[in-house]
Amino acid sequence: MTVAILGPGAVGGVLAVGLADAGVDVVCIARPATAEVIRSEGLSLRQGENVQTARPRVATELVEPVELLLVTVKAPALDSALDRVQARAEAVVPLLNGIEHMQLLRSRLPESQTVGATIGRIEAWLERPGVIAQPTPSVVMTVAEDVDDRTLGLLRSSGAEVKVNGSELEVLWEKLARQAATAAATSITQRPVGELRDDPEWGGRFRRAIEEACRIAAEDGVTLSADAEWAIIESMPPLLTSSTARDIAAGVPSELDAITGAVVRAGRRTGVATPELDRMLAEAEAACRASSL
Numbered sequence: 001m002t003v004a005i006l007g008p009g010a011v012g013g014v015l016a017v018g019l020a021d022a023g024v025d026v027v028c029i030a031r032p033a034t035a036e037v038i039r040s041e042g043l044s045l046r047q048g049e050n051v052q053t054a055r056p057r058v059a060t061e062l063v064e065p066v067e068l069l070l071v072t073v074k075a076p077a078l079d080s081a082l083d084r085v086q087a088r089a090e091a092v093v094p095l096l097n098g099i100e101h102m103q104l105l106r107s108r109l110p111e112s113q114t115v116g117a118t119i120g121r122i123e124a125w126l127e128r129p130g131v132i133a134q135p136t137p138s139v140v141m142t143v144a145e146d147v148d149d150r151t152l153g154l155l156r157s158s159g160a161e162v163k164v165n166g167s168e169l170e171v172l173w174e175k176l177a178r179q180a181a182t183a184a185a186t187s188i189t190q191r192p193v194g195e196l197r198d199d200p201e202w203g204g205r206f207r208r209a210i211e212e213a214c215r216i217a218a219e220d221g222v223t224l225s226a227d228a229e230w231a232i233i234e235s236m237p238p239l240l241t242s243s244t245a246r247d248i249a250a251g252v253p254s255e256l257d258a259i260t261g262a263v264v265r266a267g268r269r270t271g272v273a274t275p276e277l278d279r280m281l282a283e284a285e286a287a288c289r290a291s292s293l
Contacts, residue, residue: 002066003154004029004089005056006081008043010124011095012072013132014139017045018159020054027057027066029084035060037130044131062087068154069093069112075101075258082108091151093143095119097179098258099172099266115151116144116168118175119160142175144168173217178229179242180263181209183256184280186245188287194238206233208276213263219270248284251291256284 003019005012008028020026020043028038035058042055061084062069069089073081075096082105092114094105105114119141124134139160143152144167155162165171185196185206196202210233211226218224247254260281267274 001025001068001150001154002027002064003068003070004062004066005070005072006062006085007071007073007077008034008038008056008058009072009074010126010132010134011119011122012070013043013126013130014045014122014124014134015070015072015158015160016043016056017052017054017132018139019154019157020056021052022157022159024154024157025057026054027059027062027064029059029062032060034129041130046127046131046133047137048135060084062089065089067091068151069109070095071105072096074253075255076253078104079108085109088112091115091148093117093147093151093155095141096258097176097183097255098262099169099176100258100262102168102172113146113148115147116171117147118142118171120175142171144171167222169217169220170222173220173222173224176259176263177213177217177224178210178233180213180260180277181206181280182233183242183244184209184260184277184284186242187248187254187256187284188280190245190249190287191241192238193233193236193240197233205276205280206230209280212267212272212274212277216263216267216270216272216274219272220266244284248288248291254288256281256288260284 002025004027005016006029016026038058042053044053063086065088067090069092071094089112092112121138121140123136141160141162142165210229214224214226244254
């Protein structure tokens with residue numbers, strides 16, 4: 001069986017190395033420059049002093065049918081990345097932030113079974129094309145209950161802890177409800193989660209934004225506890241930030257619109273007022289514009 005990985009960056013690279021180490025046939029679908037690096041040097045994963053190098057197959061387009069396609073690009077690159085998928089995947093598992101990407105994937109890949117999923121507890125970044133740093137060797141995926149046994153087995157072959165938990169909307173909203181606030185707040189302030197939750201002003205704003213997101217989720221048919229979501233925020237390492245904040249600070253395209261923007265749009269769709277999330281989104285967008293000057 002073959003697993004294709006569209007976007008072998010930080011997340012995709014970690015999974016590609018794990019799958020290749022388990023003996024799974026892996027093909028990485030990458031842009032030409034990245035494909036050339038992986039083809040000549042392999043894909044290296046650095047965990048502390050340990051460096052593991054895999055040599056998956058690599059191509060700039062998917063031209064052969066595969067059992068599983070993992071989509072690990074960031075949201076702004078999704079539409080153009082899908083142009084590189086020219087063959088059928090029996091199952092598609094997108095590991096993107098947000099919720100709106102599911103509709104796009106199903107419209108672009110109608111012959112595949114697209115399974116809702118999220119990935120968390122993964123601390124990894126791309127040092128350069130083909131080289132990933134992962135200081136904490138932990139990966140947790142949550143997938144929707146309509147996943148088939150073969151796909152589930154392939155996901156677990158990556159070395160990730162894979163949980164099956166509820167419907168697609170339940171899986172996506174459980175992460176998004178707190179991530180919308182986290183992405184915006186860390187982007188506005190460029191401060192870590194620990195400082196924000198302990199700050200009287202930001203702690204209050206944080207909680208109000210999560211409460212708004214939980215009310216939207218409820219209108220979407222997903223019951224979430226704002227207290228439980230806040231408890232997860234409190235359990236996060238104090239120095240944790242977000243990839244959205246890092247991207248905005250670097251002046252590169254971010255997932256702010258796919259995360260916080262998507263929740264604000266869902267609020268409008270369901271008729272739930274989002275004053276705190278509206279304010280956070282506007283401030284984060286301003287920070288994004290300022291960083292790109």
